[in-house]
Structures are given as C-alpha cells and as structure tokens.
Amino acid sequence: MCGIVGYVGPKDAASFILPGLRRLEYRGYDSAGIATLGDGVLHVRKTTGKIADLEALLASDPLDGRVGIGHTRWATHGRPSDANAHPHVDCQSRTAVVHNGIIENYREVRKVLAAEGHRFRSQTDTEVIAHLLERREADGLVAALLGAARDLQGAFALACIAPSAPNTLVAVRRGNSPLVVGFGDGEMFLASDVPALLGKTRDVLVLGDGELAALTADGISLFTLDGEPVQRSSRVVDWDGEAAEKSGYPHFMLKEIFEQPEALQNTIRDRVDAETPDVRIPELGLRDRDLAGLNRLCFVACGTSWHAALVGKYFVEAFARLPVEVDIASEFRYRKPVLDGRVLTVPISQSGETADTLAALREAKDQGSRAVAICNVVGSSLAREADGVIYTRAGIEIGVASTKAFTAQLAAVALLALKLGLARGFAEPALVRQVIKGLAELPDLLAVVLRQSDTIRKIAERFAHHAHFLYLGRGLNFPLALEGALKLKEISYVHAEGYAAGEMKHGPIALIDSRMPVVVIAPRGAAYGKITSNLEEIRARDGIVIAIATEGDDAIGAAADVVIPVPPSLEWLQPLLVALPLQLFAYHMAALRGCDVDQPRNLAKSVTVE
Numbered sequence: 078m079c080g081i082v083g084y085v086g087p088k089d090a091a092s093f094i095l096p097g098l099r100r101l102e103y104r105g106y107d108s109a110g111i112a113t114l115g116d117g118v119l120h121v122r123k124t125t126g127k128i129a130d131l132e133a134l135l136a137s138d139p140l141d142g143r144v145g146i147g148h149t150r151w152a153t154h155g156r157p158s159d160a161n162a163h164p165h166v167d168c169q170s171r172t173a174v175v176h177n178g179i180i181e182n183y184r185e186v187r188k189v190l191a192a193e194g195h196r197f198r199s200q201t202d203t204e205v206i207a208h209l210l211e212r213r214e215a216d217g218l219v220a221a222l223l224g225a226a227r228d229l230q231g232a233f234a235l236a237c238i239a240p241s242a243p244n245t246l247v248a249v250r251r252g253n254s255p256l257v258v259g260f261g262d263g264e265m266f267l268a269s270d271v272p273a274l275l276g277k278t279r280d281v282l283v284l285g286d287g288e289l290a291a292l293t294a295d296g297i298s299l300f301t302l303d304g305e306p307v308q309r310s311s312r313v314v315d316w317d318g319e320a321a322e323k324s325g326y327p328h329f330m331l332k333e334i335f336e337q338p339e340a341l342q343n344t345i346r347d348r349v350d351a352e353t354p355d356v357r358i359p360e361l362g363l364r365d366r367d368l369a370g371l372n373r374l375c376f377v378a379c380g381t382s383w384h385a386a387l388v389g390k391y392f393v394e395a396f397a398r399l400p401v402e403v404d405i406a407s408e409f410r411y412r413k414p415v416l417d418g419r420v421l422t423v424p425i426s427q428s429g430e431t432a433d434t435l436a437a438l439r440e441a442k443d444q445g446s447r448a449v450a451i452c453n454v455v456g457s458s459l460a461r462e463a464d465g466v467i468y469t470r471a472g473i474e475i476g477v478a479s480t481k482a483f484t485a486q487l488a489a490v491a492l493l494a495l496k497l498g499l500a501r502g503f504a505e506p507a508l509v510r511q512v513i514k515g516l517a518e519l520p521d522l523l524a525v526v527l528r529q530s531d532t533i534r535k536i537a538e539r540f541a542h543h544a545h546f547l548y549l550g551r552g553l554n555f556p557l558a559l560e561g562a563l564k565l566k567e568i569s570y571v572h573a574e575g576y577a578a579g580e581m582k583h584g585p586i587a588l589i590d591s592r593m594p595v596v597v598i599a600p601r602g603a604a605y606g607k608i609t610s611n612l613e614e615i616r617a618r619d620g621i622v623i624a625i626a627t628e629g630d631d632a633i634g635a636a637a638d639v640v641i642p643v644p645p646s647l648e649w650l651q652p653l654l655v656a657l658p659l660q661l662f663a664y665h666m667a668a669l670r671g672c673d674v675d676q677p678r679n680l681a682k683s684v685t686v687e
C-alpha cells in the first residue's frame with residue numbers, strides 16, 4: 078500500500094527520501110511526491126507514474142531542504158493523478174501531509190471545512206488532514222496533529238511538516254498502517270518499512286498503534302494520542318543494506334527464489350535436534366503443558382500464506398493428531414468461529430501487517446483463543462499482538478510475489494507440528510528424527526532444483542503465449558497446485574487455476590483440449606498412482622502435460638510432454654521442493670512476457686487495508 082519516507086537532519090532531505098521511496102516501490106503505487114522545508118517555505122513536487130518520473134521532475138526543478146516527507150500513493154479515494162498524489166497542503170501551504178490508510182469520515186470533515194472556507198485541490202481523503210492542521214496552526218504542530226487525530230475516524234499512518242516547526246517532522250499512527258523510525262548520527266529517518274532505511278541505519282523503533290512521534294535531528298519525543306509521553310527504546314534489525322539490493326539479479330523475485338536454501342537453513346537453525354529428538358522454539362510463549370491441553374488449531378492467513386497454512390493442516394494432523402481448521406483470514410470473522418482457551422490460533426503472514434490476518438488474530442484473542450504467529454518481519458504488528466511467535470527468518474522479501482517466505486513458512490509449520498506432536502505425545506521419535514534430518518538435507522536439494530532455472534526458462538519460452546493453465550496436485554501437493562497457479566497469474570497475468578487432482582473429473586476436465594497446458598505435480602509418494610491416472614486422462618483428451626516428477630521417473634517421462642525433475646526427498650517435505658519449479662516457471666513466464674515482475678499491476682506487497 079502507500080509508502081511513507083521522512084528525513085530530518087543536516088543533509089539534503091530529498092537525497093534520502095527519493096532512494097527510500099524507490100526501496101518501497103514493492104508496496105505498489107501509481108504516483109509519488111516529496112515535500113521539503115527550505116528557507117522556511119514548503120516546497121512540493123509530485124507526479125503520477127514511477128519514481129523515475131519524480132526523479133526527472135526533481136532534476137528539472139530541484140528541491141532544497143533539510144526536513145522532508147515523501148510518499149508513494151496506491152489510489153483509494155480519487156483516481157491516480159498529479160493533484161491526488163501526496164503530499165497534500167492546506168489553503169496557504171502552511172502544512173504538508175503524507176498518509177497511508179483510509180479516513181472513514183472524510184466526507185463529513187470536508188463538508189465542515191469547506192463551509193468554513195477551506196479550498197480543496199484533490200479528491201483524496203488525505204487532504205482534509207492538511208486543512209485540519211491549518212485550522213489548529215496556532216496550537217503548534219504536535220498539538221495540532223493530536224487534535225486532528227481526534228477529529229479523524231479510520232486507520233492511518235501519516236507524517237507532516239510545517240514552516241511553523243522548521244526543524245521537526247511529526248508522524249502519527251492509528252490502526253494497521255506501519256511506521257518505523259530510524260535513528261542516525263545527528264539525523265532521524267521515518268519510513269513505512271525497514272527496507273527504506275537500510276544502508277542508513279539498523280537502529281529502529283516501530284511506532285505503536287496510537288502513538289505520535291516528533292522527530293528532530295537530535296532524536297525523538299514519543300507520545301500517546303492523549304499527549305502523554307511514552308518511553309521506549311529502539312532495537313537493532315539484522316538486515317543489512319545489501320539485503321535490499323538486487324545483487325546482480327534482474328529482479329528481486331529471482332534473487333529471493335535463489336535465496337531459499339539459505340533462508341531454510343536459517344528457519345531451522347538452533348531449533349532442532351535430531352538426536353534427542355527435540356524442537357526448541359522459546360519464543361512460542363506456550364509451555365508443553367499448554368500445548369498438550371489444546372483441542373484444536375486454527376490457521377488464518379491470506380494468499381500464499383494461506384497455501385502454507387493448508388500444508389500445515391497435513392503436518393499438524395499427522396504429527397500431533399490435533400484437529401485443524403484453515404481459514405482465509407478475510408472470511409474468518411464472518412463465519413462466527415467457535416473458539417475458546419483450548420484452541421490455538423496460528424496466523425501466518427510474511428509481512429505481519431496484513432489487515433485481514435490481524436483482524437482475524439484480534440477476533441480469536443477476543444474469544445479467548447491462544448495465538449502463535451508465524452511471521453517473517455520482526456516486530457511487526459502480528460508478532461507483537463500474538464502470545465508467541467515463530468519467526469520464519471527468511472530475510473527481507475521485496476518481490477511482491479512471495480517465494481522464500483513461503484518455503485520458510487512451510488518449514489516453520491513443520492516445526493510447529495513436530496513441537497505439538499512431541500508435547501502431546503503423538504509424534505513417533507523415529508518420524509520426528511526423519512523430518513528433522515529431511516529438513517537439514519533440504520537446502521542441498523533446493524540447490525539442485527535451482528540449477529534447472531535455465532531449462533525451466535526454455536520450457537517457459539515454449540508456453541509463454543498460452544492464455545490458460547491448469548495446475549493439479551494431490552494431498553500435500555494440492556496446496557502447491559493452488560500456489561503454482563497464484564504465482565503464474567499474479568506476475569504474468571496469465572489465467573491459471575489450481576485444483577485438487579481428484580476434483581478434475583468433477584468439472585475442470587471439460588476445459589482440457591489441445592490448447593490447455595496442465596501442470597501436474599506428481600512426485601513419487603502415496604498419491605503417485607492416482608495422479609498418474611489423472612495425467613493419462615489429460616493425455617487422452619489431448620491436453621498438454623507439464624509434469625513435476627521425481628528424478629529418474631521414466632514412466633512419467635514417457636507420458637508427459639515436459640518433465641521438470643525434482644530430487645527424491647522425504648514425502649512430507651516434497652511441497653518445499655516442488656515450490657521452486659513452480660516459482661521459476663511463473664518467474665520466467667512473466668519475464669518473457671515483459672511483465673513488471675517485482676511490482677505486478679494492481680498488487681501491493683502488504684495489504685494493510687481490508
């Protein structure tokens with residue numbers, strides 16, 4: 078969603094803000110802008126289009142100033158246009174505001190302000206904030222913003238600057254939209270997300286819900302929305318500047334696909350012991366006694382994270398014999414779920430800021446459920462609000478299409494399932510040992526699959542002109558069929574549907590003809606016989622089969638049009654392996670079709686509005 082970047086210090090503000098905005102491009106946006114304070118006057122430059130367009134504008138009309146705010150806008154109220162781009166200013170250009178979120182009562186507020194004589198230049202909900210601040214200018218910027226926040230309904234993260242407070246940047250957060258303050262040496266930074274700060278500082282403070290921060294070059298003053306001072310210290314993030322660079326890869330997505338062996342190693346590091354056998358997750362926040370007393374587990378998640386949850390159901394039911402429900406987070410609250418203290422709710426989210434997943438967590442907690450989040454971003458809202466957390470440790474993920482965070486989520490749900498199984502006394506030590514050993518061996522096997530990237534690009538060349546794809550899988554690989562189809566459609570805009578292979582005869586088989594490629598996930602295992610029958614049924618109807626099969630499976634080699642081999646592995650862990658060819662195929666299809674791989678149209682990395 079919208080991205081915010083701010084700076085206050087001795088240097089040129091725009092030279093931090095512009096690259097900062099570029100590092101937030103992954104959030105998705107349609108326009109961008111910057112405001113600075115130079116010589117006691119507000120200067121604003123904004124435009125529709127990409128950061129490159131803003132950069133061109135700044136080259137022809139530079140911005141001076143040591144205090145500034147910048148924004149990438151993802152349109153909600155008012156179409157993408159120069160006028161609707163942020164920052165927004167009041168009638169006399171006395172305050173500039175950037176905003177992420179939705180002001181729910183903006184129509185009423187705008188009516189009142191217009192009646193008072195305020196002149197509006199945009200159709201956005203954000204502009205009312207600038208005029209509310211103008212109305213309270215005499216109070217000083219901090220008090221004016223606290224007052225304005227009281228007048229506003231809805232969720233927001235916003236930042237503002239004003240000539241009346243020439244050395245200050247003020248930011249406030251209410252609701253889901255994240256804001257991170259970065260501590261520099263004699264300078265302070267602000268951003269919607271940590272990547273914008275990398276290379277400048279790793280010393281950060283995540284603004285809490287209902288907090289206001291006043292930043293000067295020397296530091297921060299933190300308040301509640303009632304104006305009460307808050308004392309909280311910063312923490313150091315372990316992501317470095319290079320994590321936010323492409324490091325020679327053409328796209329972040331490809332880089333992140335290739336980072337999966339390392340990400341997986343990090344997910345399991347220090348957490349497993351094959352000998353005992355044991356799984357250690359101290360940050361779980363629940364004792365073995367609590368885990369043993371559970372009678373149900375509910376996964377809630379969106380998109381790719383929901384697919385990880387679907388695989389998690391197989392793990393938890395098999396290893397821990399605990400009944401599992403899996404909900405799309407946006408549906409969870411609307412089906413009146415039955416929860417209590419013996420239910421463990423497990424929200425899964427890369428960002429930890431997905432609005433629906435957070436809302437589902439809050440609903441579960443309101444009903445007395447315990448909650449353990451599986452999450453990639455340290456200190457995110459989800460991680461803070463849950464009783465415990467399993468960090469996936471995949472490292473920063475910038476590509477909008479989730480890849481390494483997904484396989485790390487699969488590893489994390491496997492760890493959780495083993496932990497539950499051991500605590501509840503249902504997990505056979507031999508099986509636990511096998512899974513732990515299998516996880517430890519996986520990074521090498523993933524590296525084998527990655528070496529096929531060029532071959533998979535050639536396969537994609539053959540199929541790049543196809544408009545429809547079907548993905549089929551059974552058992553543990555059914556969620557992978559859903560994930561393969563999602564990856565393809567979100568980045569290459571090619572229609573794809575994922576199905577449980579057994580469902581094929583109940584409808585989708587009607588789609589199959591000589592123009593329909595079907596990706597069949599068919600590694601050796603319990604479902605192998607059944608899925609190869611499905612494969613034959615597709616062939617009998619002239620469908621084109623792209624099979625993902627176990628290395629050396631000659632029978633599949635003879636039956637399919639194309640085979641992508643994966644090395645043999647423990648059957649439980651196959652989803653982590655087959656994810657890679659699915660990701661690589663989608664990536665190469667999108668790249669060949671000339672799509673914007675890292676920032677697909679209409680999509681945002683974290684969906685922070687419901």
Ligand code: AGP
Nearest residue numbers: 380381382426427428431478479
């Ligand atoms: C993944 O490729 C998607 N872009 C998307 O479905 C994503 O998984 C979903 O929005 C959930 O995000 P989260 O994991 O940050 O909660």
